Amino acid sequence: xxxxxxxxxxxxxxxxxxxxxxxxxxxxxxxxxxxxxxxxxxxxxxxxxxxxxxxxxxxxxxxxxxxxxxxxxxxxxxxxxxxxxxxxxxxxxxxxxxxxxxxxxxxxxxxxxxxxxxxxxxxxxxxxxxxxxxxxxxxxxxxxxxxxxxxxxxxxxxxxxxxxxxxxxxxxxxxxxxxxxxxxxxxxxxxxxxxxxxxxxxxxxxxxxxxxxxxxxxxxxxxxxxxxxxxxxxxxxxxxxxxxxxxxxxxxxxxxxxx
Amino acid sequence: xxxxxxxxxxxxxxxxxxxxxxxxxxxxxxxxxxxxxxxxxxxxxxxxxxxxxxxxxxxxxxxxxxxxxxxxxxxxxxxxxxxxxxxxxxxxxxxxxxxxxxxxxxxxxxxxxxxxxxxxxxxxxxxxxxxxxxxxxxxxxxxxxxxxxxxxxxxxxxxxxxxxxxxxxxxxxxxxxxxxxxxxxxxxxxxxxxxxxxxxxxxxxxxxxxxxxxxxxxxxxxxxxxxxxxxxxxxxxxxxxxxxxxxxxxxxxxxxxxxxxxxxxxxxxxxxxxxxxxxxxxxxxxxxxxxxxxxxxxxx
Numbered sequence: 001x002x003x004x005x006x007x008x009x010x011x012x013x014x015x016x017x018x019x020x021x022x023x024x025x026x027x028x029x030x031x032x033x034x035x036x037x038x039x040x041x042x043x044x045x046x047x048x049x050x051x052x053x054x055x056x057x058x059x060x061x062x063x064x065x066x067x068x069x070x071x072x073x074x075x076x077x078x079x080x081x082x083x084x085x086x087x088x089x090x091x092x093x094x095x096x097x098x099x100x101x102x103x104x105x106x107x108x109x110x111x112x113x114x115x116x117x118x119x120x121x122x123x124x125x126x127x128x129x130x131x132x133x134x135x136x137x138x139x140x141x142x143x144x145x146x147x148x149x150x151x152x153x154x155x156x157x158x159x160x161x162x163x164x165x166x167x168x169x170x171x172x173x174x175x176x177x178x179x180x181x182x183x184x185x186x187x188x189x190x191x192x193x194x195x196x197x198x199x200x201x202x203x204x205x206x207x208x209x210x211x212x213x214x215x216x217x218x219x220x221x222x223x224x225x226x227x228x229x230x231x232x233x234x235x236x237x238x239x240x241x242x243x244x245x246x247x248x249x250x251x252x253x254x255x256x257x258x259x
Numbered sequence: 260x261x262x263x264x265x266x267x268x269x270x271x272x273x274x275x276x277x278x279x280x281x282x283x284x285x286x287x288x289x290x291x292x293x294x295x296x297x298x299x300x301x302x303x304x305x306x307x308x309x310x311x312x313x314x315x316x317x318x319x320x321x322x323x324x325x326x327x328x329x330x331x332x333x334x335x336x337x338x339x340x341x342x343x344x345x346x347x348x349x350x351x352x353x354x355x356x357x358x359x360x361x362x363x364x365x366x367x368x369x370x371x372x373x374x375x376x377x378x379x380x381x382x383x384x385x386x387x388x389x390x391x392x393x394x395x396x397x398x399x400x401x402x403x404x405x406x407x408x409x410x411x412x413x414x415x416x417x418x419x420x421x422x423x424x425x426x427x428x429x430x431x432x433x434x435x436x437x438x439x440x441x442x443x444x445x446x447x448x449x450x451x452x453x454x455x456x457x458x459x460x461x462x463x464x465x466x467x468x469x470x471x472x473x474x475x476x477x478x479x480x481x482x483x484x485x486x487x488x489x490x491x492x493x494x495x496x497x498x499x500x501x502x503x504x505x506x507x508x509x510x511x512x513x514x515x516x517x518x519x520x521x522x523x524x525x526x527x528x529x530x531x532x533x534x535x536x537x538x539x540x541x542x543x544x545x546x547x548x549x550x551x552x553x554x555x556x557x558x559x
Contacts, residue, residue: 005464009362012359013359013362013363016355016356016358016359017356017359017369020352020355020356020435023352023432023435024376024380024432024435024436026395026401026402027388027391027392027394027395027432028391029401030391030394030395030400030401030402031390031391031394031395033394033401034394034400034401035394080290080291080294081291083287084287084288084290084291087287087288088288091284091287092284092285092287092288095288099288099291102295102299105299106299107544108489108537108540108541108544109303109537109540110492110493110495110510110536110537110540111493111495112493112495112510112513112514112533112536113306113493113513113532113533113534113536113537113540114299114302114303114533116302116305116306116513116529116530116532116533117301117302117303117304117305117306117309117530117533118298118302119517120305121297121298121301121302121305138298139298141294141298142298142299145299200382201382204382204383204384204385204387204496205385206385206386206495206496206499206500207495207496210496210499210514211514211517218385218386218387218496221386221387221390221500222386222499222500225386225390225393225500226503229390229393229394232390233390233391233393233394236386236387236390236391239387240383240387240391243379243382243383244379247378247379247382248375248379
């Protein structure tokens with residue numbers, strides 16, 4: 001590489017990082033700035049918008065509901081998906097493609113379209129099963145399927161499921177022991193990945209909750225935002241930081257495994 | 260279980276288990292298929308059959324032809340316009356960023372930071388993103404006020420943040436990191452030797468991009484742009500939080516049908532629109548998959 005070309009390349013890289021870095025960071029910085037504004041133009045910085053979070057019962061309820069939904073969805077995802085994927089690998093390899101196709105299918109169905117089809121099912125369930133917001137986790141399981149499938153698939157591909165389970169079975173282990181004490185410990189970081197991704201997806205979900213008339217965190221943020229932009233921006237920052245932290249943990253946990 | 264290295268297993272027990280083996284084996288995947296059947300296949304069937312059901316309950320194409328109604332056709336065109344614009348903007352900016360990353364140290368801090376941050380920011384959509392832009396570029400946003408203090412009024416010709424152009428800008432925000440994530444592997448497949456080969460044959464930078472790297476990267480770039488299109492076309496939460504009135508894009512038409520009188524009077528229309536969205540996204544994703552396959556043949 002000639003010297004002049006190297007200089008040009010470095011200038012190009014610098015310009016790209018500077019411009020796009022500013023574009024990416026400006027909204028995040030602006031949210032901090034906005035959420036600490038006083039009521040008047042020249043009033044000093046305050047944390048009123050932040051303390052308002054605690055004083056808005058609707059928000060607190062929604063935060064609790066969303067955290068519960070995230071936990072339930074992640075656990076349900078693991079219970080449903082992991083044994084199925086292991087079983088398919090061991091006993092029904094011919095089904096592998098079908099399971100993969102079904103798990104990735106939600107990626108090609110926009111949430112706003114899928115919810116139209118889920119609406120009658122949700123109404124039936126509200127009347128006949130339960131009216132609780134936690135019922136949403138059944139629907140959220142659909143949205144997290146593709147992400148969880150990919151994370152778990154990567155984990156399962158990295159270990160020799162067949163040999164491990166045959167070894168365990170020949171030593172007298174039941175299927176429960178094989179799953180919990182052999183498979184799971186060997187792919188803990190993939191399980192962590194799948195779980196954290198599910199949590200992040202559920203905490204950011206708006207479409208299903210809004211159209212099925214439930215108030216989760218995002219719906220509450222949008223609602224509060226119409227009354228007091230400052231408070232909802234403060235919650236937005238908080239939920240964003242929480243999601244960032246989760247996904248950063250994820251990207252580092254994933255790296256530890258990859259090496 | 261049938262490997263020859265397991266003499267300890269009593270062979271006499273095999274046929275008995277084998278006899279019931281099939282149904283028992285299938286039992287293991289039943290919960291998954293029941294779940295997917297109820298919450299993925301059934302809703303799709305509801306959408307499909309509802310689209311072709313008229314007000315009187317009979318078979319009809321009335322819902323599908325209602326897509327031609329001016330306000331729905333307008334929203335569909337708007338949706339496609341915003342998706343194309345934000346996909347192109349995101350693809351170009353994202354490809355530049357990915358190239359800037361790919362030409363750096365492959366194990367450097369910069370690359371790790373950009374890829375991690377992209378993974379996070381590509382997920383950063385929805386209500387939060389809408390509020391982030393209201394705080395930034397809204398009428399009393401941080402950047403708006405800052406520029407006003409310096410004599411620039413970005414809203415001199417009206418507040419455009421809550422219109423199509425604003426929506427495009429907001430969508431571009433999550434398109435760029437997604438582009439970095441999906442396009443970087445293709446750029447990593449480009450080998451420096453190809454450039455050296457071009458130079459030893461007397462080619463300059465233009466020849467290299469025009470005849471070597473360009474044609475190799477084109478399918479990947481096009482495929483990633485299609486993915487970005489589908490991403491923007493499906494987005495609902497961001498626009499719902501940003502533009503609370505009216506039905507500017509297709510997802511908003513669908514959600515307004517849920518809450519309005521016309522929607523209740525015509526339950527099939529929302530399903531027909533949902534079907535139209537699914538068909539468009541499915542076609543785009545199919546093309547994306549085909550282009551990805553073509554890319555992976557060259558770049559690995």
